[in-house]
Amino acid sequence: MARLFPTWFVTPVLLILAGVGAALGQAPWGLWPVALGGYALGLSLMTSSARPVLAGWLFGTAHFGLSLHWIVEPFLVDAAQTGALAPVGLIAMAGGMGVFWASAAGLGRRLEHGALGMAVALCLAELARAYVLTGFPWALPGHVFIASPALPAAACLGAHGLGLCLLLGLGLVLRWRAAPAVLGVALLATPFVLAALLPSAPPATGAAPTVRLVQPNAPQHLKWDPEWMGIFFRRGLEATAAEGTPDAVIWPETSLPQLLGRSGDVRPMVARASGGAPIVIGVQRYDEAGAPRNGLAVLTGHGGTVETIYDKHRLVPFGEYLPLPGVAEALGFGALAKQLAGRYAPGPGPRLIDVPGLGAVLPMICYEAIFPQDIRRVERPRAILHLTNDAWFGTYAGPAQHLALARLRAAESGLPLVRAANTGISAAINGRGEVLATLGLGRAGHLDVTLPPALPETVYVKTGDWVVGATLVLLLIGLSVLGRRKTVDVTPDRA
The missing domain is CATH 3.60.110.10 (Carbon-nitrogen hydrolase)
Known part of the structure; x- marks a missing residue:
């Protein structure tokens, strides 16, 4: 392919395909095996790219462009007034969410541990996306398991724990060494094993409402x-x-x-x-x-x-309130603001x-x-x-x-x-x-x-995302320390 098309063309196309593949694990498609391949390809390309930040942004923007394409629908309710803003809204949403993945790619490169470092950084970015500025935990990597038999494992892992198993598992497999690959496969299998071990849900009794x-x-x-x-x-x-x-x-x-x-x-x-x-x-x-x-x-x-x-x-931005109304008006969202029944007050x-x-x-x-x-x-x-x-x-x-x-x-x-x-x-x-x-x-x-x-109170309800957050911080520190050791100058003194 390199003989037919230059690398500057092939790599972006592959990154876009990887993002689309990863998004196909989300509903309504639920193609979680395809999503595994998409994330594996995306991590690999970000690792090998000479411009990892741009690679991460392309990967993320393609992913969110497909998985969040429904974001145009509110603009089309009154197409005469706000329809022209639909593509602007989608581009802004997909590109803005892609910034998180671009940041992850930059951090992953600094960790200097290949796809494993990229996986840890992407997990951190998605955890941040779920909480920063009230958060938007939609189309997370762990969500691809909703369509799989592994869904009940969320009782122990939550969405971010599922995402950690997915991304870290792929990052270890992409090290292309026997021991890390075995550990990576074990991590990928963990949600399925947990789901099989958890008790089934009892049926409703006759006295149930x-x-x-x-x-x-x-x-x-x-x-x-x-x-x-x-x-x-x-x-x-x-x-x-x-x-x-x-x-x-x-x-x-x-x-x-x-x-x-x-x-x-x-x-x-x-x-x-x-x-x-x-x-x-x-x-x-x-x-x-x-x-x-x-x-x-x-x-x-x-x-x-x-x-x-x-x-x-929890009010919907642009649906129930207008964030930074002065800026939004200047950018042309005034017509949408006028459609709000009122700037709702939160409970x-x-x-x-x-x-x-x-x-x-x-x-x-x-x-x-x-x-x-x-x-x-x-x-x-x-x-x-x-x-x-x-x-x-x-x-x-x-x-x-x-x-x-x-x-x-x-x-x-x-x-x-x-x-x-x-x-x-x-x-x-x-x-x-x-x-x-x-x-x-x-x-x-x-x-x-x-x-x-x-069912009985779950592990996730008791712990929330603290366990995943602490695990990611420890991994980040460990990879950073190992990275510094690798960069120590061991060139022998010359006479």
Whole structure:
């Protein structure tokens, strides 16, 4: 190939292919064996490149360009106003995330341990990406295992532990020596072995509560259209009133068609449709200071009395608030800013809510389900409730990846998770991350599920990412010390 094409052309093409291959391990593709090959090729090319920082950026940008291509969907909801910003948003997101991988490549080269140093540096970069500036732990390397039999191992390792096994294992194999290669293969196999050793999830018992998940299927460009709002609301009422006697009914994010403070006429309609069962419903409201909030309300009784309110505390950048608004306006994002229902105020943080019939549960609204650390900030709940409106994410990769992350939260915590999604995918998931039932994309209706039991508290809930972080710091120090020893001048004195 070098005779047909110069190296300056071949290497970037291979880096882009490596990034695409790595991204194909993410949902909806779930091609985790292909992802292993993509990461192996990317690590190898970054190691051998004369310009590792550029190589890392190309590898990362290609990876995030494919895995996060759904980021254009919010701009296309009102294409006339914001459609032109869609490619800008994707390029900025992919290129910005690629900077983390470029930094990792620069650090990996300084460690002077080939692909092993690159693997350690990339693990550190992804850990930083998950936490810096509130973090964006989406499309992590460890997420490729969600589609594999290794997913239950997240109960011990978490996403970053899975990523450590993946990248460090490949880095050792790429040393091309027998002993490191054997250790690398053992690391790659560790998640699968752990998953096989962990106990299976017990089935729900007859005494377990039944939860009804309501999916009205309101496309985002029609969701607040006055001619359609009543249609979507009636769909929700019909699903709520369908045959059966659920113990609780869950509506998705922002599904109450009026502000909570002005909903005195519609809440009784929802309550009557439920037959007296408590309802958890996504709401919007203004707080005492006049700031808009995105949250949920627990309604009880035939009048739809508001028993509990929970406000979303992790807000979506550019969706619910505009970071650095002056800069964003100057860059041309003013049209998007005008589309915000208001610059939402965040809630105080994660907390448990009591839902009659279900007990103490941990609510998560949309974006909050991508952050595993919030589960460790509360007492252990009976289950996780996830209310979301994935209509913003389109009808392909975005909703599938969001569901995959919900599966990971369940596996990490050992907690059952039920999610009501406006346009899908509504689902019930057990404590091993296994999907028990779904209501697919673009369908209106409901899903009645028996809530599975919670598993014992997991190792990951007890330790979080501290173990992985400490391991990476020790590896970084060890490789740095060994690197210095290798650079000591051992040239003999000349007479």
